[in-house]
Amino acid sequence: MNETKLINxxxxxxxQFxxxxxxxxxxxxxxxVDMLIFTITEEEKLPGKVLKLLLIKRGDHPYIGKWAMPGGFVNIDESLDEAALRELKEETNIDDVYMEQLYTWGxxxxxxxxxxxSTSYMSLVDSSALDIRASDDADDAKWFAISCKLYQEQRTLTERGYILQRLFKLSFSNEGDNLSAIVKTVKVVEGNATKTERKVVESNGIAFDHAKIIEYAIERLRNKIDTQMLHLD
Structure with a gap:
């Protein structure tokens, strides 16, 4: 039986089209693709557990010498998932880890x-089982302890809801590096509709807009794990 071909x-x-x-x-x-690789460790100097994030030091422009999440460009013949695994392996020597898509930034x-x-991916791994080695266009790769503190909040009522503005200070540290950033979030609620925007207000040592991606990832982690055990606030 011959099917009738539709035409535009x-x-x-x-x-033909x-x-x-x-x-x-x-x-x-x-x-x-950009990858947020988190781990949780025990620290002698702090009670409880500490959340850490793997960052790479950029070896080329733009933001040469700044720290960023592992990532890179997607090839024309690979999927997003394939690109994420390839870039992570090329820049940090990490492979065979489970990652889930977090958000797309445009x-x-x-x-x-x-x-x-960019599509961001997130993973929570056991760092003791990984052999981290910087390669490709990354000059270095290190774990950074993270602190994310809410230090300013303003709520404004509107006719149909409210606007919630918050400022978060992010701090990243290890034995030799200290980085920081301030991220502003604006949540607009109108009836059943909610919209949240993020903006990097200040960034010291963090490349691109990665500070706001990290802040969002930490918010997601708070919904997944017991934050009473982590030094985030």
């Missing part, structure tokens, strides 16, 4: 090179 308004079948399609008609943004000017859309 120009009188083209799907085969695809054969004539011009992919250069639209500008193409670049796509990257602010127009988030990367000074070009229009870049």
């Amino acid at each position: 308004k120009q009188g083209l079948t799907e085969e 695809l054969a004539a399609y011009d992919a250069s008609k639209y500008e193409r943004p670049s796509v990257t 602010d127009v000017a988030r990367d000074p090179r070009t229009r870049v859309i």
Whole structure:
């Protein structure tokens, strides 16, 4: 039985449309993946457990010498998941770990090179079982203890709901490095609709917009683990 081929308004079948399609008609943004690799450790100097994040030191422009999450560009012939695993292995020597997609970040000017859309991944691992080694375009790779403190909050009532503005201070530290950032979140609630925006207000040593991605990841972690055991606040 012959199927009737559908045609569009120009009188083209799907085969004809695809054969004539011009992919250069639209500008193409670049796509990257960024990985948040967390671990929880026992520290002699602090009671309880400490949350740490793996960061790499950038070896090239932009943000050369700054610290960032492991990540990189997605190749045309690989999936996002494949790119995440490849980049993590290339930059940190970590492989065979479970990661889940966290969020996709698409602010127009988030990367000074070009229009870049990034999908972030998150994983909670046992750092004692990993052999961390910086390679590819990373000059170094280290675990940083994280502190995320809410130090300012303002709630404003509106006709249909409220606006909640918060400022978080993020601190990152290890034996030889101390980094920090301030992230502003604005949550707008109108009836049943909720919208939250994040902005990096200040960044000392952290590349790109990674500070706000990290803040969001920590918020997600708070919903997954017992934060009473972690030094986040």
